[in-house]
Amino acid sequence: xxxxxxxxxLPSDIxxxxxxxxxFAGAAMILVVSGGIAIAESRLDAAAVKSEDGKYLDKEGxxxxxxxxxxxxxxYTYSGYRRYHSECHVCHGPDGMGSxxxxxxxxxxxxxxxSDFMAVVASGRQNGNSVMPALGDNPNVACYMDDLxxxxxxxxDDAVGRMRPAKKEDKPEAYTQAENSCxxxx
Amino acid sequence: MRKVLLATLGSIAVxxxxxxxxxxxxxxxxxxxxxxxxxxxxxxxxRYSKLNQITAANVGKLQVAWTxxxxxxxxxxxxxxxxxxxxxxxxxxxxxxxxxDLSKDNAIVWKYEPKQDPNVIPVMCCxxxxxxxxxxxxxxxxxxADTTLVALDAKTGKVAWSVKNGDPGKxxxxxxxxxxxxxxxLIGISGGEFGVQCHVTAYDLKSGKQVWxxxxxxxxxQIMVDPVKxxxxxxxxxxxxxxxTWQGDQWKIGGGxxxxxxxxxxxxxxxxxxxxxxSTWNPKQRPGDNKWSMTIFxxxxxxxxxxxxxxxTPHDEWDYDxxxxxxxxxxxIGNAQRKxxxxxxxxxxxxxxxxxxxxxxVAEKYDPTVNWTTGVxxxxxxxxxxxxxxxxxxxxxxxxxxxxTKGVCPAAxxxxxxxxxxxxxxxxxxYVPTNHVCMDYEPFKVSYTAGQPYVGATLSMYPPxxxxxxxxxxxxxxxxxxxxxxxxxxxxxxxxxxxxxGGVVFYGTLEGYLKAVDAKTGKxxxxxxxxxxxxxxxxxxxxxxxxxxxxxxxxxxxxGIGLAAGLTDPTDGLGAVxxxxxLSNYTALGGSLTVFALPx
Numbered sequence: 204x205x206x207x208x209x210x211x212x213l214p215s216d217i218x219x220x221x222x223x224x225x226x227f228a229g230a231a232m233i234l235v236v237s238g239g240i241a242i243a244e245s246r247l248d249a250a251a252v253k254s255e256d257g258k259y260l261d262k263e264g265x266x267x268x269x270x271x272x273x274x275x276x277x278x279y280t281y282s283g284y285r286r287y288h289s290e291c292h293v294c295h296g297p298d299g300m301g302s303x304x305x306x307x308x309x310x311x312x313x314x315x316x317x318s319d320f321m322a323v324v325a326s327g328r329q330n331g332n333s334v335m336p337a338l339g340d341n342p343n344v345a346c347y348m349d350d351l352x353x354x355x356x357x358x359x360d361d362a363v364g365r366m367r368p369a370k371k372e373d374k375p376e377a378y379t380q381a382e383n384s385c386x387x388x389x
Numbered sequence: 390m391r392k393v394l395l396a397t398l399g400s401i402a403v404x405x406x407x408x409x410x411x412x413x414x415x416x417x418x419x420x421x422x423x424x425x426x427x428x429x430x431x432x433x434x435x436r437y438s439k440l441n442q443i444t445a446a447n448v449g450k451l452q453v454a455w456t457x458x459x460x461x462x463x464x465x466x467x468x469x470x471x472x473x474x475x476x477x478x479x480x481x482x483x484x485x486x487x488x489x490d491l492s493k494d495n496a497i498v499w500k501y502e503p504k505q506d507p508n509v510i511p512v513m514c515c516x517x518x519x520x521x522x523x524x525x526x527x528x529x530x531x532x533x534a535d536t537t538l539v540a541l542d543a544k545t546g547k548v549a550w551s552v553k554n555g556d557p558g559k560x561x562x563x564x565x566x567x568x569x570x571x572x573x574x575l576i577g578i579s580g581g582e583f584g585v586q587c588h589v590t591a592y593d594l595k596s597g598k599q600v601w602x603x604x605x606x607x608x609x610x611q612i613m614v615d616p617v618k619x620x621x622x623x624x625x626x627x628x629x630x631x632x633x634t635w636q637g638d639q640w641k642i643g644g645g646x647x648x649x650x651x652x653x654x655x656x657x658x659x660x661x662x663x664x665x666x667x668s669t670w671n672p673k674q675r676p677g678d679n680k681w682s683m684t685i686f687x688x689x690x691x692x693x694x695x696x697x698x699x700x701x702t703p704h705d706e707w708d709y710d711x712x713x714x715x716x717x718x719x720x721x722i723g724n725a726q727r728k729x730x731x732x733x734x735x736x737x738x739x740x741x742x743x744x745x746x747x748x749x750x751v752a753e754k755y756d757p758t759v760n761w762t763t764g765v766x767x768x769x770x771x772x773x774x775x776x777x778x779x780x781x782x783x784x785x786x787x788x789x790x791x792x793x794t795k796g797v798c799p800a801a802x803x804x805x806x807x808x809x810x811x812x813x814x815x816x817x818x819x820y821v822p823t824n825h826v827c828m829d830y831e832p833f834k835v836s837y838t839a840g841q842p843y844v845g846a847t848l849s850m851y852p853p854x855x856x857x858x859x860x861x862x863x864x865x866x867x868x869x870x871x872x873x874x875x876x877x878x879x880x881x882x883x884x885x886x887x888x889x890x891g892g893v894v895f896y897g898t899l900e901g902y903l904k905a906v907d908a909k910t911g912k913x914x915x916x917x918x919x920x921x922x923x924x925x926x927x928x929x930x931x932x933x934x935x936x937x938x939x940x941x942x943x944x945x946x947x948x949g950i951g952l953a954a955g956l957t958d959p960t961d962g963l964g965a966v967x968x969x970x971x972l973s974n975y976t977a978l979g980g981s982l983t984v985f986a987l988p989x
Binding site: 284285288289290292293294297302303304327329332333334335336338340341342343344366367386387 | 511
């Protein structure tokens with residue numbers, strides 16, 4: 204797949220506008236049900252407005268997911284699914300659903316900002332006997348921070364369900380280069 | 390030289406006489422069915438009690454006699470020890486130990502709570518579980534999460550000695566129960582998901598000084614294997630039997646962890662245990678058989694040297710740790726009386742071996758859905774004798790990195806995990822708590838960083854196609870390798886079983902039921918819903934003329950990870966949560982001990 208450049212993709216912008224309207228409608232319904240403003244805002248914010256080398260960004264410039272009408276997910280969401288289930292799921296449960304002793308990230312990511320997520324994953328935190336380890340030195344995590352964030356954001360927004368995403372965009376060339384250099388591969 | 394050796398041996402015999410007495414004390418105590426002096430009930434790990442006040446005829450009238458809250462959340466594995474009027478109850482991290490006086494309204498006589506660095510919590514792969522304390526020489530031995538092995542005065546709880554068994558900074562943790570044998574305390578270690586080079590270590594009972602340490606992989610001196618005298622399936626293992634099966638120095642981060650149970654045969658002077666998965670979970674990254682991961686070890690308890698080994702799953706591709714308990718029984722096969730070792734492996738095969746020689750007698754599936762192998766090559770003249778025949782379709786090695794191998798049964802949880810089975814000499818049947826779960830497994834490349842997870846595979850788990858239940862409780866004939874009866878359970882059975890002379894077998898369920906079934910038929914005779922899901926092991930004892938049944942509840946452990954959220958049904962397609970109800974709909978956290986007895 205060719206790399207996408209946002210300025211060249213007017214039709215996609217229109218698509219996003221349409222999407223945003225749908226999000227509004229969805230958000231309003233959720234407001235009625237849950238009364239939770241944070242959830243609604245998060246849903247609004249998650250819409251992809253542009254893409255850089257296969258990574259989608261929201262209007263704040265934070266990484267986000269992209270799920271096409273046929274269920275095809277962006278590469279980061281798919282990669283995040285795999286990395287999550289290798290590094291995180293033994294505590295946080297399958298598909299970000301939580302375990303008997305670690306929080307469900309499908310909930311946490313509804314309110315947690317991108318920068319807070321990065322800080323907690325890199326530096327860890329402790330709340331009594333509940334301990335999140337610092338994973339900043341672990342290349343299997345550190346090299347895939349955006350992948351994990353994007354996957355979990357998609358889960359928190361119900362944009363992807365449980366289990367492995369069935370269809371995915373190809374691995375972007377720029378991603379492969381960045382991954383190899385981060386993981387120290389030749 | 391020989392004279393010097395003889396002289397030395399003579400003096401050792403004198404020195405160890407005291408230790409031998411401690412051993413005799415434990416053997417004698419284990420024969421008193423009123424007590425429960427070691428985690429598995431006896432050295433043979435049978436989890437069988439001669440108590441027979443509670444019978445198949447009256448168990449239906451069982452009532453709760455008393456309960457005790459541990460004050461700790463998270464997964465409660467293992468069970469209490471009972472010695473005379475004292476009961477010793479342990480908890481998951483922070484690894485409290487309570488000593489209760491059963492003659493004084495179960496009052497707390499002493500409580501021990503170690504100060505441990507909480508940073509050990511996230512390096513425990515599968516919850517902060519602990520499988521219980523051991524007793525010997527007037528002391529209670531506890532293996533803390535931070536790998537400290539501590540000896541507590543059984544009367545006062547005061548620390549007699551403590552020793553560090555590993556480095557949690559590198560991902561080594563303590564979850565397993567010690568075993569006191571002769572003048573030694575034996576203990577394994579956890580950390581297979583962190584690339585720890587795991588070992589079993591013997592410490593001196595009196596001082597805590599290290600006597601021997603045997604690694605699961607490495608040079609011959611480190612693994613305490615004699616190239617000529619140590620055999621596998623009757624043949625000497627040869628020089629560098631482990632090193633030859635690893636690429637470069639990968640054995641240094643090779644796993645083979647020893648977090649399961651230990652058993653002991655006083656007659657043969659041998660201790661038995663299994664080693665866990667080779668690290669990482671990505672088989673492509675570690676070519677070779679990865680010996681001696683996934684191996685049954687038979688070691689001389691005094692010297693630590695291995696007499697025989699048997700690797701069940703060479704070059705593991707599915708995380709089928711070999712750590713489950715080795716149950717020792719003396720049974721007649723054909724016309725011969727045999728000293729047997731029976732083992733229900735994570736890989737879904739039930740093994741029966743001669744525990745003296747290591748001869749393989751039976752290797753059969755104890756869940757019919759097991760599909761990664763067509764069985765073990767039992768032809769003694771075959772070059773692949775003793776090896777499982779791997780089905781290509783379910784080989785994650787064949788599939789390779791970044792390929793999702795689907796529909797492998799059992800899941801990494803194994804057909805059974807650490808939850809120990811029981812053996813009744815009355816029925817000559819084994820009572821086995823099992824998982825009935827399959828998986829998709831995708832290996833990929835990971836890099837090793839000390840103290841960080843070193844996993845390298847993505848898994849998803851689900852019930853076998855067409856099944857609506859995720860566990861079975863079965864009765865197994867180890868001579869023929871056949872299931873005699875099988876009870877379905879909605880969730881994996883993650884609780885250790887208890888068999889009794891009353892003809893009743895007990896186990897717990899993840900919803901929190903304590904269940905009693907008929908030992909002959911499996912018919913359910915009694916059930917009671919305890920406060921939380923049960924992953925503990927059922928225990929029995931007698932006090933004041935009454936037989937009691939005790940079990941820890943407190944959901945968690947690996948079962949609490951995979952099942953808390955509910956498993957998904959792959960046939961339901963993307964995004965659908967299958968028809969399999971989540972465990973969290975049935976139970977919540979909280980550790981407590983529930984004790985049952987017949988009405989007076």
